[in-house]
Amino acid sequence: MARRPVNRAPRLQTETLPPPVGGLNTLDAVANMPPTDAVILDNYFPGTADVPLRNGFQTWGSGLSNVETLAVYTSGTTRKMFAVSKGKVYDVSANQAVGNGNVVAEGPYLSGAQFTGGVTTTLPLSQTYASSAGVLVHFDDVYQGFDQYSIVGTNIVFTSPIPVGVNQVYIESIPALAANITAEGPFTGVGGQTSINLSQVYGGTINLIVYFDGTYQGPDQYSLAGKVLTFTAAIPAFVSKVYVIAVSIGNIAQEGPFTGVSGQTTLTLSQTYAASANLLIHFDGGFQGPDTYSIAGTTLTFTAAIPAGVGKVYIIALGSSLVSGLTNSRWQYVNFSNAGAHFLVMCNGVDPVLLYNGTAWQQVTQSSTPIAITGVDPTTFASVNVFAQRLWFAKLNSTQAWYLPIGQVGGAANVLDIGSELTLGGFLAGMATWNIDDSAGLNPYLVLISSVGEAVVYQGSDPSQANAFGISAHFRIGAPTGRRFYEKYGSDIVFIGADGLTPLSKALLSDRSERNETLTRKISPSVTADVAAYGAHFGWQVILYPDGNKLLVNVPTAEDTTSYQYVMNTLTNAWCRFTGWNSTCFAYYNSGLYFGGPNGVAQADVGNDDGGNAINADIKPAFNYFGQRGMQKYFKMVKPVFLANSPFTLQMDLSVDFNNTLPTSTPGFSQGFSTPWDTTPWDRVPWNGAQIIQSDWESIDGIGYAATYRMRTQTKGIAYSIESATFLFEPQNELTL
Structure with a gap:
């Protein structure tokens, strides 16, 4: 076969x-x-x-670097986002260069083309402005006082015609900050005096712009103590009026004065500014229009060399930041409402507490006005939380939680010290409000987390009454990473730390050894290794991005330089890793995800490139x-x-x-x-x-x-x-x- x-x-x-x-x-x-x-x-x-x-991602605005905090203010339909960089607070609500929009250059208006000397009394503006004090006017290099014109709709109307011989009229205005500008004076009959009294207290001489008639006076020529402005020399007898324009704290910065620069065409500034219109420049007392210089990075270049006879060059930067002079840029924040206003409340453990009420900023100390916090030094408040209609603060490197009266952003603070409850030692790392849905309904609890991972849970409304406030639970979680280690996740709270990303409700009912309860179970070896390697770095943060169905954990591999993110799909709990978003902080703003980092602010999860890169x-x-x-x-x-x-x-x-x-x-x-x-x-x-x-x-x-x-x-x-x-x-x- x-x-x-x-x-x-x-x-x-x-x-x-x-x-x-x-x-x-x-x-x-x-x-x-x-x-x-x-x-x-x-x-x-x-x-x-x-x-x-x-x-x-796409760059959101420009002009910033090393952004370590993004804070979102929400009041009704009003939403704002602020960035903290290099000790200064900036408004980054709009996608525009930092400071852009805060200062507007109208003109310059040219003689013969837009006005006739000796006849013209009215010039058109591009928009309306709130007050004359918010508009700075110069005829060539001479300042014109705010009592010499009025704003009528979109026109500026002078009390007298523009004089013959004036070649250019410069008008620079600050529309976005008009409510933060106060006209002091004009003061008359003060020739020979060395001081004048202002109507209120200001942050310092840097907040003032002073003119003797039309001649600028630099901030090194006077000092400020309370409401008293004192000059280094008596006001000359021939001065008929002294004008003082007071700009709210942080909306103004000073470069210089620069000396010994005659003959030079460039000066180096301390930071970048959005446009030449953001700067007010004077050669001694004479104004220099924004068409006589340009800005490229931190280099200011004049179209002609600084004249030989100039002794000092003064540069005032307007609209550059809202608050300045901060010790560091690593802040925690909450939004808090009472019957009077809605506030953004910020603290960092070394600077005064910052309050923003939708219009103005205030640094809160034990003696500040109009709001102060007494009973404790508020510069020691390192994190903040809202519970039972009260503001709660964790004191830096201590076991103390301080709380304010119901509905107040100031007043006498009282202490709740949990040191006797912490068997493992450490300090109070942060606080959160936790809601538990039980047979009695949805009940709020105050959770205080120690730096070594002990959770002490309180329930009640009045901490001063033992029968109305007490401990409900005490258990362990993994040691948290940094101050931004938790996020609200539905009615639950998730914590990032040595055990991974843990829901508080699971940690309450299980032991730390039961890693199956963590959201990061499938990537737990990676997260554990990252916490061990980078846990001491600033920049750890958990943030929920509901519009993108994402929960992100930021991992700072090199502080203020590089990072990556573990990202969970909130629909499936599946994880991935994002690289290329070198972020230090995140914020959820206007239904979008934003991050700050070494290169400024960016809007994330948009487009198909990383800021123009692959x-x-x-x-x-x-x-x-x-x-x-x-x-x-x-x-x-x-x-x-x-x-x-x-x-x-x-x-x-x-x-x-x-x-x-x-x-x-x-x-x-x-x-x-x-x-x-x-x-x-x-x-x-x-x-x-x-x-x-x-x-x-x-x-x-x-x-x-x-x-x-x-x-x-x-x-x-x-x-x-x-x-x-x-x-x-x-x-x-x-x-x-």
Whole structure:
């Protein structure tokens, strides 16, 4: 009987794997990991059905660096966002250069073109302004007092015609800060005097702009004690009026005075400013218009050399910051309302408490006005919380919590010292308000967390009454990281620390050893290692971004320099890691996610590039046996399937049998041509954005029992998602022993 021929034809097989929607997994053994998990998932966000490339970020405004705090103020429909950088508070509510919009240059108006000397009394403005004091007027280099004109709608009307011989009229105004500007004077009949009395107290001489008639007086020529402004020399007898323009604290800064600079064309400032209009410059007492200089970074360049006879150059910066002179920029904050106003309350443990009421800022001390906190030095308040209609503060490096009267942002503070409750020592790291839904309804609790991870929970309304306020629970959690270690998550609170990201409700009912209760269980080895390596760094923060279905944990790998984020999909609890967002702080503002860092402020989770740079993505799904655990396989090709808005290139590498060798190749760069709506001229650039399917076979080569791919991309302006990956392989003919 003839033998049947042996079929030696290759037996190629294909198998399609799902995208890793289960997210990053650094806990399970790679040999037993679910097929929907990933060993590496950098800059992909695991969705419910596919895995898209994360969105990018765009720079939000300009002119700032080293932003360590973003604070959001909310009152009714009014929302503002403030950035704290290098000891100063800035308004970053709008996407514009810092200070831009606070100072407006009207003009300059030119003789013969826009006015006739000796006749013209009215000049048009671009907008309305609140008061004459908020408008600074100069005829050439001579100041014109605020009693010499009025603002009528969008016009400025002078009491006398512009004199013959005036070549230019400069008008600079501060519309956004008009409520913070006060006109003191004009003072008359003060020739020969050395002091004048102001109507109120101001932060310092830097807050004042002073003129003797039309001649500017530098801040080194007077001092301020309470309401008394004292000059270094008597006011000259010929001076008929003294004008004092008082600008609210922080809205004004001083550069110089610069001396010995005659003949120079450039000066170096201490920081960048949005525009030349933000500066008021005087050569001795004579004003220099913003058309006579320009700004590039910190360099101020004049169109002509500083004249030889100039003794001092004074530079006043307006609209640059709202509060200045702070010791550090690492603040904690809450919003708090009472019957009178809504406040943003901020503290950092070394500076006076900051209050913002929607219009003005105040630094609160034991003796400040109109609001003060007594009974304790408020500069020692390191964190703040709201509970039972009271403001609560944690005192720096102590076990004391201080609270104010109900509904008050000032007044006599009282202490609750939990030192006797802390069996492990440490200090009070922070406080949170926790809501528990039980048979009695939704009940609020005050949670005080120590630096070593003890949680003391109080319930009640009046801490001064033992029968109305007491301890409800006392348990341990992992030692928290920094001051921004918790976030509200529904009615629960989540804490980041040595145990990972832990819901308080789970920590209450379990032991620290039960890591299954943490939200970060699947990435717990990575989080634990990060806390051990970087836990002392400033910049740890947990933030919920509900509009993006994201919960983020910021990990500062190098303080104020670099960081990455663990990001959880709040719909599936799947994790991933974002790199390239070098953030120090985050904020949720106007339904968007924002971060501050070494390069200023940025809006996150928007667009398809990182501030104009490519997004570098890296993915390595779980290893797979393809249904044949004991069979070796010869892997030949893989076909990933993408939905994208533009074609792109990728670097595909094969890993077999749990090999973790780093690829030596470099992914190619791909740039899309999609055009964001309303940012480019109509019919000028190619339109793209229609979804395409990209599914090309990629050559791979390797022999092993289990395999996966590692894919890296470098894209800009491209959005894509991973839908599946099909492997082409040949299994061995016989089982390997």
